[in-house]
Amino acid sequence: MNLVWFRNDLRVHAHRPLQQALCADGPVSAVYFLCEKQWESHQVAPLRRWYVLHSLLELGEQLAALGVPLDVVDAATFEAVPSLLTRQVRDKEVRQIFCSREYPLNERRRDEAVASAMAELGVTISGVDDGVLVPPRALRTGKGTPYTVFGAYKRRWDAWLDTHFEAPALVDVEGVSHPTDFPGRAAVERALGRLQVSPSLTEQWRPGEQSAREQLDRFVSHQLARYQKQRDFPALSATSGLSAALSAGTLSVASCYQAAREAMADAGAREGAACWIGELAWRDFYRQIIAQFPRLSYGGAFRRETEWLQWRDDDDLFDAWCEGRTGYPLVDAAMRQLVATGWMHNRLRMVTAMFLSKHLWLDWRRGEAFFMTHLIDGDIAANNGGWQWSASSGTDAVPYFRVFNPIRQSQRFDPQGEFIARWVPELKHLDNKTIHEPWKQPLLAGEYPAPIVPHQGVREAVTEAFKNAKKMYDEQGSAQQ
Ligand SMILES: Cc1cc2nc3c(=O)[nH]c(=O)nc-3n(C[C@H](O)[C@H](O)[C@H](O)COP(=O)(O)OP(=O)(O)OC[C@H]3O[C@@H](n4cnc5c(N)ncnc54)[C@H](O)[C@@H]3O)c2cc1C
Known part of the structure; x- marks a missing residue:
């Protein structure tokens, strides 16, 4: 057998x-x-x-x-x-x-x-x-070490796939229009009986391979060509929405790559397809990182000096972030989207993660855990990679002195305020300028909170804290490794 x-x-x-x-x-x-x-x-x-x-x-x-x-x-x-x-x-x-x-x-x-x-x-x-396009240990730097910089990894990744990629095999599954019984059904049904999950969440999703394959087809036919131009605008639903399928494996990453490569034959779709393939490369990148740096699986920071950062311990700030009550409309809209749908747009994952770790100065691990407990696509490699990128503690992370301005991000990526109006309905009557900075308009008392922390001064405070952490690491930490 x-x-x-x-x-x-x-x-x-x-x-x-x-x-x-x-x-x-x-x-x-x-x-x-x-x-x-x-x-x-x-x-x-x-x-x-x-x-x-x-x-x-x-x-x-x-x-x-x-x-x-x-x-x-x-x-x-x-x-x-x-x-x-x-x-x-x-x-x-x-x-x-x-x-x-x-x-x-x-x-x-x-x-x-x-x-x-x-x-x-x-x-x-x-x-x-x-579960990956390129096996984790297939690509090594000239020094024989794992790649920790995405750009260099991506160049080798593309070249490796040019010579090694094989189109995945489809099987012939006929006659499954009627439920076909299988020995494990009762165990799955029992587990479903034990599970408590709100129908308001589940009704938004379609599990299973068939639906994932249909979604891939729809995305490639109708949205892939515009992906590069539109992917950063959360109001547009311009990304594939395939992350749940890719993380549970109801869809193979090889099928995604193959579909995107085929789409590149059409000049109009080439840019979008190449950009989307870049996201599949990020997925592989973080998987090879988690495979080769085991400490990341148990809460370790990739950049050891950042273990010396002294995080704030403030449950009120954390709760406000979790519940979408920070007073920054884009951050709040994103957090409410996560809790209400089990998914959040990539740009907003970066904005909210950076807001938690830089503006609120709360340990990124708290946010990482909160994401896991809500995401339908929760995946340790991508989640940890995204969080450590945003908190500047990870591989090829955003430099610590770069702090997204949540108001600018809002004006740039939700210019009409449509996404905010959808998720923070108490602001929907505001025009497309004020909706990003509602404190400029006298609101009804209690309608929407004032910003819980100011944006001004965050960059300076973060820079100082990272410099101090590095100093402590150099003086004491590295000796303890
Ligand atoms: C703080 C943070 C946490 C994240 N947590 C997760 C997570 O738990 N699970 C998860 O699948 N992705 C995670 N991501 C990556 C990314 O946000 C999601 O994969 C993406 O938003 C899913 O939407 P989509 O399927 O429409 O993506 P598309 O834009 O259509 O991308 C296609 C696929 O590429 C992969 N992908 C895209 N971006 C990334 C990325 N930055 N890193 C790794 N893979 C990527 C995903 O499998 C995605 O489905 C996280 C990013 C950040 C910044």
Whole structure:
């Protein structure tokens, strides 16, 4: 028996481990370990769990149509996986396991424990780097070290794909218009029964591979050509909205890359497609970073000197940020979008993250955790990368003395104030100038808060704090490494 172990790769198309198993000798079955306690400790948002569980239902049916029964095993935590997998292997007389590699620390520890358990049983594990376009260790600098600067990485990344990229394989799944039963269905339904998530959130999303593939087609046909020009304007919905699918693996990144490369044949779409491919490169970049710098998986800053920053400890400021009550309209609109939809536009993730870490001077890890507990696309590599970029503690991060002005960002990227009016309706009666700075207009008392901190002086304070942290690190910190 060949066993495909599904993790964050919940699809049948463009899935190399499944393809390899189907081409190997002998029957194929599949397994998914449901680790709800692990989800808890990884702060996985209820909405994301809902997305995963519903995607599993569709996956089970698709696999059944291919003659591959999917078992869903309650494991609670990663620690339980080796022994539960051992049982599967014995019961099903498995000779070979196929899976896609994962890179965060806990996932790698789980896989190492599984590898030794399987070695004792004489079972082979074939792991492939199917969740990225370029394997994490494929590209090294001239000194043999990992790339930590995106520009240089991206040049090598493009060249590597020019010679190595292979179009992903699609499988023929016919006759699945009626639900097809699979062994793991009851376990998934039980987990859905335990899950508490508001219907106002779930009704905005469509889980599963089929919907992800349709969304990719729609995006490539109708929006990709305009992506570069429009992607920074949150009122326009000009980005793909595929991050949930890419992080749970209901869509393969190879399918995205292939579609964008094909679109480049049309001169009108070339710029947009090239720009979008650049975002897929950021995704790979942060995955290779998380794979090669394990301390990032447990809260470590990439730039060690920033561990010496003395963050403010103020729950009132944090709560105001979480609840969209900072008095800065774009920041508040973005935070309300996150809580109400489980997603936030990329420009706004940068604006809100920088606002938390620079204006409010709160530890970026608090914001990183809050994002994880709400995002449908919560992904440790991209989330940690984005947060550390914004807080100037990460790889190729924004320089610490560069602080986004939340009013300028608002005027520039939401010039008509449409996005603000959508999410902060108490400001929608204001004209497109005042809406960015509502304090200039006398408001009804209690209608909207005044700014909780001033923008003026933030750059100077941040610069001073980073310089002090560097000094302390040079004097004491580096000696302790
Ligand atoms: C503070 C912060 C936190 C973030 N947290 C996450 C997260 O938890 N999960 C997540 O998937 N992305 C995260 N991002 C990256 C980015 O904001 C989202 O991927 C993007 O907004 C998703 O929307 P989209 O699918 O429409 O993106 P598109 O613009 O259509 O991009 C296509 C795909 O490329 C990838 N991508 C795009 N931008 C980035 C980026 N900067 N880093 C890594 N991958 C990228 C995503 O998979 C995305 O779906 C974060 C960024 C910041 C600044």
